[in-house]
Amino acid sequence: MTRAQLIEQIKQKKSFLCVGLDTDIDKIPAFLKEYPDPVFEFNKRIIDATKDLCIAYKPNAAFYEARGLKGLQSLISTEQYIPKDILSIIDAKRGDIGNTSDNYAKAFFDKENTGMDFDAITVTPYMGNDSVTPYLKYEGKWVIILALTSSVGSKDFQYLNTGDGYLYETVIKKANTWAGADRLMYVVGATKSTEFTDIRKHAPDNFLLVPGVGAQGGSLQDVCQYGMTKDCGLIVNSSRGIIYAGNDENFAEAARAEALKLQQQMQEELEKAGVI
Amino acid sequence: MTRAQLIEQIKQKKSFLCVGLDTDIDKIPAFLKEYPDPVFEFNKRIIDATKDLCIAYKPNAAFYEARGLKGLQSLISTEQYIPKDILSIIDAKRGDIGNTSDNYAKAFFDKENTGMDFDAITVTPYMGNDSVTPYLKYEGKWVIILALTSSVGSKDFQYLNTGDGYLYETVIKKANTWAGADRLMYVVGATKSTEFTDIRKHAPDNFLLVPGVGAQGGSLQDVCQYGMTKDCGLIVNSSRGIIYAGNDENFAEAARAEALKLQQQMQEELEKAGVI
Incomplete structure (x- = not known):
């Protein structure tokens, strides 16, 4: 999906909502257990009920991997069911050397190999550009790099001062040298809305994927006040609060x-x- | 596997070799394609041929995920075939918030869920202790944290000066506050053998998983000179050079x-x- 298509979708639907499909088989309604693939049945109904209101779906890979082969089948079926005009993000937070990242790209971007054809993947930046550039070989696909997260553990390293700002700022500045705002997005936690101002200095045009609105408690108004651009520039996720x-x-x-x-x-x- | 069992194994086999099972279906001998699961057949024969010479096996998750359901089946069969007295490491480099890490732990450590029962997982530290502590709930399991890697991209962030040394040193110092050398190991790239001295200041007793010997060109002698402890303290991996x-x-x-x-x-x- 191109940037223009994404922006067009946001304007048409008047929404920048991403629905996080963190589907836990122990939390879905009991009656679904009768279906051959309860998790897919759940996701299918969630997608049917929300697809005119959101512009992205984001399955979290861990929830599927925790169920082994059955879980992977649920993930494949879910990806295939997400309408093609909606951004599909695999929240996988992978990060490895080049030839390994090549293989993760095959796993999630190459329909012929695995049946999955996601539009975007989340990655973790610790190993540098090896963890990002292999995915960019796939035209029209996006890499969404962890910058500032909203979890307690984000304080352990992301706020280290690198002599040129916080580590998360250094990550954004460096990653911007690898690709433009047409291919890279950043994950920015919404519990730190005042920091959106600083982030926008480094990433004026990039879309930001904001995971912390809803159950995790961020304020949508603050995020928009400090983070919105003329093209919107935001994809705000809600998982548990919706599903x-x-x-x-x-x-x-x-x-x-x-x-x-x-x-x-x-x-x-x-x-x-x-x-x- | 406990630390004592690991050390005992090293002494018995006179080896600290880890065989990396980065098994690429396009690189294995053609005659194996006739088997129902060529990748597992390959791994099985590699394991049979090397199990008295090595103390660990490390499948790289990406190579299996790239083949979808078939690949995951190969990984499950491989894990189950690794002898229980040999350390089994899933090289997954996961890193996420707490409830997501809980699910990755289920995926790789919880036999009932997925059929897999690895002894150790590699994780990436960017999201802090959320990415590490959920795995430690599983008794006898290890977390191997990326510290210094041998890839080109390692220079992007791992050498940033945090005011208290390089980022990779800060990672080690912080992670040592979460668990001891009986539960945590660190990944340290062998192309930087002189830095083992600095790393040993912060991690005098932790086992270090060294990925860069063999095809990637590190020197075993240097690694040992600067990194070996009285308990060995090293697990040196070779993947392509062996398999x-x-x-x-x-x-x-x-x-x-x-x-x-x-x-x-x-x-x-x-x-x-x-x-x-």
């Missing part, structure tokens, strides 16, 4: 209601900023 | 010959240092 909104036969409707609330707030923000 | 030593029906014998060369050099080093 586990209900736990009975009406879970998909409950998920839709939560997604709609966020979409409406997002529409307001897009209008306020003059994006739409 | 692709031959490419015909005698590939396993060729692999054994290369492994034997390394084991003999290692025996010399262990004797020189008085470990055995």
Whole structure:
């Protein structure tokens, strides 16, 4: 998916919502257990109920890998079910040397090898450009680099002063030398909304994937105030707050209601900023 | 596997060799393609030919994931075939927030979920202790944290000066506050052997997993001179140099010959240092 297509989708849907498919088989409604692939059945219904309200889906690889072969089949089926005009992000946080990253790219970007054809992958930057550039060989695919995360552990290293700002700022500045805002996005945790101002100095045009709104407690208004650009420039994720909104036969409707609330707030923000 | 068991194994086999199972289906001998699972068949024969010479096997997850469901089946079969008295390391370089790391731990450490029961996992430290501590809930399992890698990209961030040494030193010092040398190892690239001295100041007792000997060109002698401890403290990996030593029906014998060369050099080093 190109940047222009992504922006067009945001304007059409008046939304920059990403639905995180962190689907845990122990948390989905019990009646789904009768289906041959309960996790896929859950995701399918969530997608059907929210696809006009969101512009991205983001399965978290760990939740699928935890179930072995069955889980991988659920992930493959889910990727194939995500409509092609919606950005599909595999939240895999891989990061390795070049020939290993080549193989992860095959795993997630190369339909012929695995059946999966994601548009974007999250990666961790510790090993430098080896962890990023192999994915860029795939035209139209995106790499989303961890910069500043919202977890407690983010304080361990991401705020180290490297003599040229915090480590997360150094990561963004360096990564910007590898590719442009048409191929790279950054993960930026929403619990630190005032830092969006600093991040925008280094990444004025890049889309930022913001994971911490909803269950993790970030403020959408703050994120937009400090992080939104003329092209929106934000993809805000909500996982648990949407997908586990209900736990009975009406879970998909409950998920839709939560997604709609966020979409409406997002529409307001897009209008306020003059994006739409 | 406990630290005492690992050390005992090193002394018995007079070896600290890890065989990296970076098995690429396009690089294995053609005659194996007739088997139902050519990658597992390859790994099985490599294991049979080398298991008395090495103390660890390390499949690289990416090479298996690149083949989707078939690849995951090869990985599961391989893990189950590795003898239980040999350390099994999944080279996955995962790194994520706590509840996601919990799921990766299930994927690789919890036989009931996925059929896999690895002894150790490699992780990347960017997200801090969230990426490490969830694995430590599994008794007897190890976390191997990326510190200094031997790839070109290692220069991008690992050598940043954090005001308290290089980033890789800060990683080691911080991680040592999370667990001891009985649960944590570090990845240290062998192309930088003089830096082992500095690393040993921060990690005097931890085992170091050294990936860069063999095809990547590090010197075993240098690594041992600067990195070996009274308990050995080193696990030196060779992947391509061993597993692709031959490419015909005698590939396993060729692999054994290369492994034997390394084991003999290692025996010399262990004797020189008085470990055995």
